[in-house]
Amino acid sequence: AQTVTQSQPEMSVQEAETVTLSCTYDTSESDYYLFWYKQPPSRQMILVIRQEAYKQQNATENRFSVNFQKAAKSFSLKISDSQLGDAAMYFCAYRSATGTASKLTFGTGTRLQVTL
């Protein structure tokens, strides 16, 4: 079974600064997808960024980028120019490429605080 580990329960960043959230995972599969989701106080999970394991290029979405290290099974999220609205719980998630269902395995989350 796949596992996802987020070792940082809480992180803090000043507005306009950069922060990196860590995620490691364990799998015996070679083809899979990785995700970062944001969960604000409204509780709705929002997709931040997605990475396909077969792609060597790191995914980027505006101020959000990932550092995907397949051999190390590491998938960190970098948030640049942090904004107050970035404050939320961030979850790393794994999905096998086998099968068609989006059965995601989530980590335990990192709470990000953004300070002035």
Add this chain to the structure above:
Amino acid sequence: DTGVSQDPRHKITKRGQNVTFRCDPISEHNRLYWYRQTLGQGPEFLTYFQNEAQLEKSRLLSDRFSAERPKGSFSTLEIQRTEQGDSAMYLCASSLRVTTNEKLFFGSGTQLSVL
């Protein structure tokens, strides 16, 4: 696009009672998922539907849990004889399955407290 809607937002019940939650997916989304999130944890997959067919159920879904999606539209999740361990947030997500690039759209969840 009004997003995924879940009702109720909060539910408090006594142990042993039955509860039912409703999820209205984004219209025309053919897939609907249920996840459960306990305090301090990430969501865990429970079950999913493609149209009206329930295609997979997690081992987390005991016999006291039943989910339906009549006519492939809204879905209900019923928990019978609730236990304190059922206290959690129940999240619904929907998607339009066309390619492998499936994107889930989540609702805001139903927070269940079993006293």
